[in-house]
Amino acid sequence: DTGVSQDPRHKITKRGQNVTFRCDPISEHNRLYWYRQTLGQGPEFLTYFQNEAQLEKSRLLSDRFSAERPKGSFSTLEIQRTEQGDSAMYLCASSLETYEQYFGPGTRLTVT
Amino acid sequence: AQSVTQPDIHITVSEGASLELRCNYSYGATPYLFWYVQSPGQGLQLLLKYFSGDTLVQGIKGFEAEFKRSQSSFNLRKPSVHWSDAAEYFCALTTSGTYKYIFGTGTRLKVLA
Numbered sequence: 001d002t003g004v005s006q007d008p009r010h011k012i013t014k015r016g017q018n019v020t021f022r023c024d025p026i027s028e029h030n031r032l033y034w035y036r037q038t039l040g041q042g043p044e045f046l047t048y049f050q051n052e053a054q055l056e057k058s059r060l061l062s063d064r065f066s067a068e069r070p071k072g073s074f075s076t077l078e079i080q081r082t083e084q085g086d087s088a089m090y091l092c093a094s095s096l097e098t099y100e101q102y103f104g105p106g107t108r109l110t111v112t
Numbered sequence: 113a114q115s116v117t118q119p120d121i122h123i124t125v126s127e128g129a130s131l132e133l134r135c136n137y138s139y140g141a142t143p144y145l146f147w148y149v150q151s152p153g154q155g156l157q158l159l160l161k162y163f164s165g166d167t168l169v170q171g172i173k174g175f176e177a178e179f180k181r182s183q184s185s186f187n188l189r190k191p192s193v194h195w196s197d198a199a200e201y202f203c204a205l206t207t208s209g210t211y212k213y214i215f216g217t218g219t220r221l222k223v224l225a
Binding site: 004031033035040041042043044045048056058091093095099100101102103104105106108 | 116144213
């Protein structure tokens, strides 16, 4: 059990550029979650997958955001036309058929 | 709608002192409750969880929490704090049939030597 991994750990991009983050869940975990955490706040739910199906999306997930989980393994979160307000820590978590989520180290995005 | 409130943004305690971090929730039934710890630049580590049954739950690193339905609270406690406990602590809630967590805003713990 190597834990949830995320790549990259840090990303600096210019406003208007597209970015993509990757999350590899704990193997055999069928549920995968994305959260966003801004400075001084708790994580906020963005979306979650059960296997390859995206079952819920938050209203925070604007049209510029898209997430995929092909084949029910790793997941990607893409942000198009980044804005300064997108600067945050993006956290990924995974779980089995339980309510207990295991979090990765996060990807810190800075939009300049 | 469900919500989680952590009334204390910052708490400072001396090493060896006892600790209590407050968490209040809003939900019409019994939620599933969690405490996580986040060290600087890191992800969240699960300390303990409450689903049902015994209202006093034990977690890792010597932490415990007590679920009090009458007060809608799930406070985290530790009898003797270590300098390595300095971190940010988050209380989270989810409910049966949903899987997304609702987090509080966190409490930052500072430990004085």
